[in-house]
Amino acid sequence: MLNVEGLTKEFGGVVAVNDLSFEVREKQIKSIIGPNGAGKTTLFNLLTGLLPPSRGRISFLDTNICGLRPHVIARMGVSRSFQNVEIFDNMSILENVMLGRHCRTSCGAVSIALRRRKAVKEEALIREEALRQIEAVGLDADPHSSPAALPFGKRRLVEFARALATSPRLLLLDEPASGLNMRETEQVAQLIRKIRDSGVTVMLVEHDMSVVMEISDDVLVMDYGTKIAEGKPREVQKNREVIARYLGRSNEYAKNPKP
Ligand SMILES: Nc1ncnc2c1ncn2[C@@H]1O[C@H](COP(=O)(O)OP(=O)(O)OP(=O)(O)O)[C@@H](O)[C@H]1O
Numbered sequence: 001m002l003n004v005e006g007l008t009k010e011f012g013g014v015v016a017v018n019d020l021s022f023e024v025r026e027k028q029i030k031s032i033i034g035p036n037g038a039g040k041t042t043l044f045n046l047l048t049g050l051l052p053p054s055r056g057r058i059s060f061l062d063t064n065i066c067g068l069r070p071h072v073i074a075r076m077g078v079s080r081s082f083q084n085v086e087i088f089d090n091m092s093i094l095e096n097v098m099l100g101r102h103c104r105t106s107c108g109a110v111s112i113a114l115r116r117r118k119a120v121k122e123e124a125l126i127r128e129e130a131l132r133q134i135e136a137v138g139l140d141a142d143p144h145s146s147p148a149a150l151p152f153g154k155r156r157l158v159e160f161a162r163a164l165a166t167s168p169r170l171l172l173l174d175e176p177a178s179g180l181n182m183r184e185t186e187q188v189a190q191l192i193r194k195i196r197d198s199g200v201t202v203m204l205v206e207h208d209m210s211v212v213m214e215i216s217d218d219v220l221v222m223d224y225g226t227k228i229a230e231g232k233p234r235e236v237q238k239n240r241e242v243i244a245r246y247l248g249r250s251n252e253y254a255k256n257p258k259p
């Protein structure tokens with residue numbers, strides 16, 4: 001589904017992503033792990049068109065998407081959540097989720113003026129789909145209320161619903177479990193599984209190794225922008241270099257892996 005070759009991003013003297021090559025197969029959960037500053041978020045920014053690569057090739061469904069604008073890539077079916085939850089408190093929960101769907105519709109400002117009836121119909125469909133996704137992520141809050149009062153874990157779910165409202169084929173999640181308690185983390189892990197089972201391919205950046213090791217089909221480990229390992233969770237977890245450079249120093253999980 002996704003094919004990345006020799007992808008490189010330089011910021012001045014910093015090589016944030018360094019000659020990275022990998023593949024993501026359809027309907028798999030592929031996790032990207034590595035220490036702070038390894039280049040994980042930068043990779044997501046490159047894949048979604050937020051940043052232009054310095055070098056390399058990104059092909060999504062056999063189309064070269066390098067240099068395409070973010071909204072074009074989104075329309076092709078690549079959606080994401082952000083490391084810092086980005087929710088607008090001056091809009092309702094429903095409106096926040098509907099924002100996601102707007103990338104799919106044909107009605108811009110001009111066409112809305114010209115073809116009001118079609119626009120109204122589209123708006124109703126967007127609303128319906130947004131409500132469906134709010135339910136699907138298990139967010140038990142009034143969709144017409146402001147998200148301002150929601151606890152952090154539920155704000156995360158609003159972001160999930162918004163990303164899903166674009167009907168993505170590939171969903172990129174940047175640290176979806178950060179700041180969540182154990183129960184919420186487990187819920188998010190189940191939700192990611194459910195999303196994958198519904199046919200969506202997932203790329204996951206996450207520091208919580210219990211989530212990564214439990215739900216990933218495949219794990220890629222980055223350090224200083226470079227791939228240092230890639231494989232099944234069990235293989236990666238035992239990899240000496242990965243333990244030395246990441247798991248061993250930053251995570252209890254390496255010392256106490258689940259059987
Ligand atoms: N817009 C930017 N301009 C300059 N340097 C940047 C920019 N974005 C990222 N960097 C640098 O690129 C490197 C990779 O950063 P990135 O945010 O991708 O890491 P990360 O793996 O997501 O880290 P974390 O786990 O802390 O989120 C870091 O050295 C960072 O300082």
Ligand SMILES: [Mg+2]
Nearest residue numbers: 040041042083
């Ligand atoms: Mg990051």
